[in-house]
Amino acid sequence: MRQSLPGTVAAKGMCLGRARLVQPSRYAVDNRPLGEDEVEAELELLHLALDTARQELRELRTKLHGALAREVNEFIDAHTLLLDDPEMLRGLDDMIRIGHYRAGAALKKQRDRIAAVFEAMDDPYLRSRREDVDQVINRVISALQRQTTAEERKLAARVGEILVADTIAPGDMAHLAGHGLLGVVTSSGSPYSHSAILARSLDLPMLVGTRDALSTIHDDDLILLDAEQGEAIVHPTAQDLSRYRAWQREAALEGRRLAKLANAPSRTRDGAEIKLLANAESSSDVAMARARGADGVGLYRTEFLFLRHKGLPSEEEQFVAYRDLVMGMGGLPVTIRTLDLGADKADAAGIALRGEDNPALGVRGVRLSLRHPAVFTTQIRAILRAACYGPMRVLVPMITQPDEIIAVRTLFKLARQELKQEGVDLPEKLPLGAMIEVPAAAINVRALLEHADFLAIGTNDLAQYVLAADRGNDALENVYNPLNPALLRLICHVISAGRRVGKSVSLCGEIGGDVNFTALLLALGLSEFSMHPSQILQVRDRLGELDRSELRRLAPRLIRAHTHEQVEALLATLDSALPA
Numbered sequence: 330m331r332q333s334l335p336g337t338v339a340a341k342g343m344c345l346g347r348a349r350l351v352q353p354s355r356y357a358v359d360n361r362p363l364g365e366d367e368v369e370a371e372l373e374l375l376h377l378a379l380d381t382a383r384q385e386l387r388e389l390r391t392k393l394h395g396a397l398a399r400e401v402n403e404f405i406d407a408h409t410l411l412l413d414d415p416e417m418l419r420g421l422d423d424m425i426r427i428g429h430y431r432a433g434a435a436l437k438k439q440r441d442r443i444a445a446v447f448e449a450m451d452d453p454y455l456r457s458r459r460e461d462v463d464q465v466i467n468r469v470i471s472a473l474q475r476q477t478t479a480e481e482r483k484l485a486a487r488v489g490e491i492l493v494a495d496t497i498a499p500g501d502m503a504h505l506a507g508h509g510l511l512g513v514v515t516s517s518g519s520p521y522s523h524s525a526i527l528a529r530s531l532d533l534p535m536l537v538g539t540r541d542a543l544s545t546i547h548d549d550d551l552i553l554l555d556a557e558q559g560e561a562i563v564h565p566t567a568q569d570l571s572r573y574r575a576w577q578r579e580a581a582l583e584g585r586r587l588a589k590l591a592n593a594p595s596r597t598r599d600g601a602e603i604k605l606l607a608n609a610e611s612s613s614d615v616a617m618a619r620a621r622g623a624d625g626v627g628l629y630r631t632e633f634l635f636l637r638h639k640g641l642p643s644e645e646e647q648f649v650a651y652r653d654l655v656m657g658m659g660g661l662p663v664t665i666r667t668l669d670l671g672a673d674k675a676d677a678a679g680i681a682l683r684g685e686d687n688p689a690l691g692v693r694g695v696r697l698s699l700r701h702p703a704v705f706t707t708q709i710r711a712i713l714r715a716a717c718y719g720p721m722r723v724l725v726p727m728i729t730q731p732d733e734i735i736a737v738r739t740l741f742k743l744a745r746q747e748l749k750q751e752g753v754d755l756p757e758k759l760p761l762g763a764m765i766e767v768p769a770a771a772i773n774v775r776a777l778l779e780h781a782d783f784l785a786i787g788t789n790d791l792a793q794y795v796l797a798a799d800r801g802n803d804a805l806e807n808v809y810n811p812l813n814p815a816l817l818r819l820i821c822h823v824i825s826a827g828r829r830v831g832k833s834v835s836l837c838g839e840i841g842g843d844v845n846f847t848a849l850l851l852a853l854g855l856s857e858f859s860m861h862p863s864q865i866l867q868v869r870d871r872l873g874e875l876d877r878s879e880l881r882r883l884a885p886r887l888i889r890a891h892t893h894e895q896v897e898a899l900l901a902t903l904d905s906a907l908p909a
């Protein structure tokens with residue numbers, strides 16, 4: 330019977346496919362005790378499944394590149410360690426051998442036991458590691474199911490599946506996307522999580538917060554995932570399917586129409602030229618940025634290079650990566666951001682501090698780089714050398730106060746002198762900019778402008794710090810709202826301060842590529858948007874519908890609004906005035 334499950338749209342689109350549950354705790358586990366003669370075979374099944382899980386992790390590590398590898402190294406290391414944990418393995422063997430549990434039941438029991446130990450821990454970081462245990466054991470249970478039933482094997486071999494899970498790690502999603510995954514439905518999660526950002530860049534429709542998904546959907550159910558309206562329809566009717574076909578026709582037409590915009594100028598209806606820059610980390614992002622007519626790279630997150638690496642990338646490795654980026658953009662300007670490690674981004678070499686009580690408020694970004702002058706100087710040297718190959722600017726993350734930018738500038742100066750003595754070619758000048766993502770930096774922006782050559786507003790973090798709401802926590806969906814007038818006031822303040830002194834201000838948070846925010850950001854005075862290259866054509870299209878002068882007149886009312894509802898209402902008046 331048809332059932333519609335509401336959820337929050339994290340990545341737009343629609344798809345039709347069969348459900349594949351990856352919450353094996355929901356799989357029916359066979360609790361019947363084993364006969365004595367079945368024990369050895371069951372142990373073999375368990376170890377085969379463990380090997381499959383290890384193999385999957387190894388494959389995951391080799392298959393992910395560039396931006397997609399952002400989360401991978403850390404969690405793969407942790408998961409691999411868990412899979413080889415002698416105590417856990419012994420416990421499993423004993424349960425089968427002595428307790429006569431079947432492998433699935435033993436895994437489930439082991440997961441519950443370990444979870445109870447983690448739950449009892451005082452340390453919030455260690456407590457949060459419980460998720461890793463869940464994910465590892467779920468991976469093994471899932472491998473076990475694939476080994477045990479022929480039906481499962483058939484299912485796994487088939488493409489065109491919609492993943493239904495509680496949450497999904499970005500690395501797993503990227504891997505599955507390469508194997509025919511059509512869409513994702515999760516029962517928790519937020520549209521600002523790294524997984525949601527990734528789903529948008531992979532063009533995978535995704536619904537989050539679909540509360541009843543795991544209790545209602547079964548493996549192999551036919552699902553129409555409507556991430557336009559925000560619902561997952563189980564057992565869709567003929568009517569639903571014809572709506573889907575109509576959407577497909579529309580989407581194909583829309584795709585062809587947008588493709589024509591690849592070489593069009595980025596201009597508003599009243600002729601204002603707007604810069605559309607790309608957030609790019611991989612060579613495919615760079616290729617897409619060029620194909621879609623980006624005006625340059627507005628954000629290159631260098632920490633991904635460190636996250637992918639076992640130790641620290643050498644000066645030479647960094648130089649090659651940065652030079653390739655600059656050359657790849659063929660003369661268009663490139664903005665390289667210095668290391669933004671720390672908080673949720675911990676490197677394998679271990680320079681990011683672990684176990685901080687409040688990692689998002691801890692030693693991250695420039696704070697971390699300045700504590701490691703040798704590591705930072707290696708990066709600076711690589712940047713300076715790569716800057717000879719094309720126009721480049723350098724962006725510093727998590728700036729809070731002027732002394733940080735002054736310290737970074739000094740390190741650049743010293744590295745320059747050193748390289749000069751070594752006879753290395755150097756760029757004449759290299760603009761140094763500050764990310765504005767800490768409220769103090771936004772409020773005191775004029776002081777920073779005395780030292781920074783340009784600014785880039787990072788709304789993903791600025792919103793989480795202004796609103797004191799973790800950007801990945803779905804329980805705070807009603808608080809983490811980028812339309813909050815307090816945030817808009819800060820954005821407007823930063824843009825105006827930059828304009829007053831004639832320095833460029835771009836915005837590279839997720840809202841920069843979201844067409845629902847284009848009008849608002851134009852109204853606040855933004856003229857440089859940086860986004861994942863997959864979003865460039867839609868934003869360019871949206872710009873053509875909007876009148877910047879008219880929007881600018883709305884700015885005072887927008888920033889005087891008291892609530893996000895009032896902001897929405899003001900923006901709605903604009904949409905109703907759009908030409909048909």
Ligand code: PEP
Nearest residue numbers: 766787788789790837838
């Ligand atoms: C931001 O904070 O808005 C940003 C662009 O940086 P990141 O998402 O890497 O923290």
Ligand code: MG
Nearest residue numbers: 766787789790
């Ligand atoms: Mg940030």
